Amino acid sequence: MSAAGEVTESVxxxxxxxxxxxxxxxxxxxxxxxxAALRAIKLYPLEHSAVQKTLAELAQVAEELRAEEEELExxxxxxxxxxxxxxxxxxxxxxxxxGHILTLCKxxxxxxxxxxxxGAARDWTFLLSLLGGETQSxxxxxxxxxxxxxxxxxxxxxxxxxxxxxQTDREFNEEAKAAANRTYSQSVAVTxxxxxxxxxxxxxxxxxxxxxVQGIVDQVLNEETSLIGLTAIxxxxxxxFTHSVNVCIFxxxxxxxxxxxxxxxxELGLAALMHDIGKSRVPLDLLQKAGExxxxxxxxxxxxxxxxxxxxxxxxxxxxxLSYRAMTVCHEHHxxxxxxxxxxxxxxxxxxxxSKIVSIADGYDAATSRRVYKTEALAxxxxxxxxxxxxxxxxxxxxxxxxxxxxxxxxxxxxxVLDTFELAVVSASNQNPDALSRPIIKxxxxxxxxxxxxxxxxxxxxxxxxxxxxxxxxxxxxxxxxGITPGDYLL
Numbered sequence: 001m002s003a004a005g006e007v008t009e010s011v012x013x014x015x016x017x018x019x020x021x022x023x024x025x026x027x028x029x030x031x032x033x034x035x036a037a038l039r040a041i042k043l044y045p046l047e048h049s050a051v052q053k054t055l056a057e058l059a060q061v062a063e064e065l066r067a068e069e070e071e072l073e074x075x076x077x078x079x080x081x082x083x084x085x086x087x088x089x090x091x092x093x094x095x096x097x098x099g100h101i102l103t104l105c106k107x108x109x110x111x112x113x114x115x116x117x118x119g120a121a122r123d124w125t126f127l128l129s130l131l132g133g134e135t136q137s138x139x140x141x142x143x144x145x146x147x148x149x150x151x152x153x154x155x156x157x158x159x160x161x162x163x164x165x166x167q168t169d170r171e172f173n174e175e176a177k178a179a180a181n182r183t184y185s186q187s188v189a190v191t192x193x194x195x196x197x198x199x200x201x202x203x204x205x206x207x208x209x210x211x212x213v214q215g216i217v218d219q220v221l222n223e224e225t226s227l228i229g230l231t232a233i234x235x236x237x238x239x240x241f242t243h244s245v246n247v248c249i250f251x252x253x254x255x256x257x258x259x260x261x262x263x264x265x266x267e268l269g270l271a272a273l274m275h276d277i278g279k280s281r282v283p284l285d286l287l288q289k290a291g292e293x294x295x296x297x298x299x300x301x302x303x304x305x306x307x308x309x310x311x312x313x314x315x316x317x318x319x320x321x322l323s324y325r326a327m328t329v330c331h332e333h334h335x336x337x338x339x340x341x342x343x344x345x346x347x348x349x350x351x352x353x354x355s356k357i358v359s360i361a362d363g364y365d366a367a368t369s370r371r372v373y374k375t376e377a378l379a380x381x382x383x384x385x386x387x388x389x390x391x392x393x394x395x396x397x398x399x400x401x402x403x404x405x406x407x408x409x410x411x412x413x414x415x416x417v418l419d420t421f422e423l424a425v426v427s428a429s430n431q432n433p434d435a436l437s438r439p440i441i442k443x444x445x446x447x448x449x450x451x452x453x454x455x456x457x458x459x460x461x462x463x464x465x466x467x468x469x470x471x472x473x474x475x476x477x478x479x480x481x482x483g484i485t486p487g488d489y490l491l
Contacts, residue, residue, distance in 0.1 A: 022068070023069060023083055023084055024086060024088060024089065026064070026068065026069075026083070027065070027086065027088045028094060029061050029065075030061050030065055030072075031081070031088065031094065031098065032097060033057050033058040033061045033062075034058060034074075034128075035100060035101060036054045036057070037055050037057075037058045037124065038100070038132050040055075041125070041128050041129060041132055042132055046129075055121040055128075056121050058121075058124050059119055059121045059123075059124055062115055062119055062124075063117070063118065066115055066116075066117065069084055071084060071114075072114070073085075073113070073114050074112065074113045074115070075112035075113075075161075076102055076105045076106070076110070076112070077111070077163075078173075078428075078440075079102065079225065079428055079430075079440070080172075081101070087172065089221065098431060099430075099431040099433060100432065102431055102432065103434075103435065103461065104131050104132065106459060106461070107135075107142065107462065108130075108131055108139065108142050108143060108146060109141075109142050109144075109162055109163070110131075110146070111164055113127075113158055113160055114158065114159040114160075114161070115157065116157045116159070120157070123155050123158070126150070126155055127150070127155070127158055130145075130146045131146070135467075136466050138463070138464045139462055140162070143162055146160065147160055176222075176223040176226045177226050179222075179223075180219060180223070180226035180227045180229070180230055181230065183215045183216060183227060186215065187212045187216060187245045188238065188241050188242055188245050190208050190209065190211075191212070191241045191244050191245055192241040193208075194208075194209060195244075195277065195279075196280075198280040198281075198311055199280045199281075199284070203314065203315065204315075209270070209273065209274070213248065213266055213273055214266060216245075216252055216269055217262060217266050217269055220249065220252045220253050221262065221265075224253050225428050227249055227253075228250075228412055229412045229490040230249075230487075230490070231246040231249055231250065231365065231412075231413075232411075232413025232486055232490055233413075233487030240276075240279065240287070243362075243365055243366065244272075244273055244274075244275070245273070246361075247272050247273075247275060247358060247361045248269050248273040250360075250364065250403075251268055251271075251357050251358050251361045252265050252268060252269045252272070253406055254357055254360070254399070254402060255269075257406050258357075258399075258402060267323055267325055267326075268354050268357065268358075270326050271323070271326040271328075271329035272329070272358045274329075274330060275308070275329055275362060276304065276362075277311050277312065277330065278303070278306070278307035278309070278310075278330065279307075279308075281310075282301060282303070282307070283300065286300055302334075302343070303343075305331050305332070305333065305334055305342070305343055306331060306343055308327075308330035309330050309331050312326055312330060313327065325352070325354055328352050328354070328355060329352070329354050329355045331343070332355035332359075333355055333358045333359050333362055334359070335355070335359075336351075336359075336395075337396055338394055339351070341394055357399060359394075359395060360387070360395055360396070360399055360400060360403050361403075363383075363393065363395065364380075364383055364384070364387065364403070368380050368383050380410070380411040380413065380414050380476075381411065381414055384400075384404050384407065384409070387403075388400050388404065405433060405436065406429070408426070410426045410429075410437070410439050410476065411426065412429065412490065413426065413486040414476055414486070415476065415477045415479045415482070415484060416441065416473045417474055417475050417476070417477050418472065418473060419473075419474050420447055420470075421447040422443050422445060422446055422471070423443070423444055423445040423449075423477065423482065424442060424444060424455075424458070425484075425486045425490070426439045426440070427439075427440050427441060427442045427457070427490060428440040430459070430461050435460075435461040438459075438461040438469075438472075439460060440457065440458070441458050441460060442455035442456065442457055442458075443455055443456040443458060445482075455489055458471065460473070
């Protein structure tokens with residue numbers, strides 16, 4: 001390519017990025033106005049000033065965005081919302097908004113809404129009243145009803161489409177999975193190198209560690225579902241390394257739901273990735289011992305938090321700045337909030353927020369994994385229940401509830417039995433906070449036990465005609481009993 005061509009391409013790329021940023025900013029404003037109008041219509045009579053104000057604001061925001069971009073298409077695909085083919089990112093500030101609108105669109109059988117020019121408040125009033133209205137119809141029937149009512153009212157501002165998977169959706173999903181796989185495998189490889197280097201007395205490259213954490217933060221901010229799904233692919237032989245990466249992913253994802261900034265997430269991720277670095281100072285045969293530990297061996301194992309602090313101090317002396325918060329997390333992640341854990345606190349103290357987050361992520365991943373001395377992993381749903389109900393775990397219950405909201409009652413990778421006697425693997429939690437018990441699943445076998453290939457993707461939160469659900473989870477199941485590896489259905 002010529003120099004002029006490279007400059008042109010560079011200008012075009014910069015323009016595309018700027019355009020995408022503008023669409024995201026305008027799209028978020030549109031979604032907020034959309035949600036506010038929906039809520040106002042539900043709470044007040046149509047003639048109420050609050051309803052009229054929110055509808056006027058929605059019409060104005062929509063028209064400004066449409067005029068600037070020369071089109072306005074609002075589309076849902078799976079758990080994502082797109083404005084003009086640009087995906088809007090989910091964060092704490094818009095979590096409830098996105099979840100509510102996604103649910104309404106699914107229940108109404110709507111995949112996309114094309115907004116034409118000069119949409120008046122009256123047009124939006126009619127559409128939102130239809131979307132938010134009570135119904136017992138199945139989504140496909142509901143979609144036909146809404147289209148018919150709009151036609152009868154001679155409202156031409158909106159063109160509705162039923163859900164379809166576009167080429168853009170397929171490409172996005174494939175790219176997201178590929179990016180998540182790259183991020184995960186690189187993270188495990190670097191973590192393995194770090195721990196092995198410390199074990200033989202070498203100082204690892206801190207810059208590599210920081211790049212890994214940055215990659216995980218970027219991936220979680222961009223599309224966390226695929227990366228969280230990979231935590232369910234447990235490698236028995238590589239537990240030490242995958243555990244550190246999983247704890248890092250869970251911690252960053254939870255921190256994001258708590259509203260942390262990107263810089264705070266980076267610091268949290270670095271602390272989480274390094275939380276067990278002290279185990280590199282514990283004898284290898286002790287870490288891999290299958291039987292119970294003696295009192296002397298347990299003292300060695302319980303020393304790994306403060307041994308980790310020493311390792312991180314060495315990092316700090318020999319290379320570049322390493323946050324003291326990472327050392328604090330390393331020291332505190334087994335302390336429990338009432339200080340009854342280990343190491344014993346010398347004086348009264350408050351366990352830091354980062355340590356509380358990492359403790360939850362660490363406990364969850366450890367309990368749901370098989371190891372040398374624990375050949376049977378617990379079901380993810382059972383672990384979450386125990387973390388919530390057992391005060392002896394010493395976890396912050398507000399953060400535990402936020403963690404359950406993140407993963408859902410049935411976390412990704414859980415094997416479940418449906419009331420139809422089909423078997424399914426949970427592939428994603430529902431973004432609607434009211435649908436935590438109705439995740440998105442992949443049905444992998446029918447009622448007779450015959451494997452289904454490819455698996456059938458189903459959103460359990462979408463009812464059929466009459467408001468009844470076609471399928472409901474009745475219990476979780478042990479994958480080993482059925483010879484199933486849930487991770488095979490999450491790649």
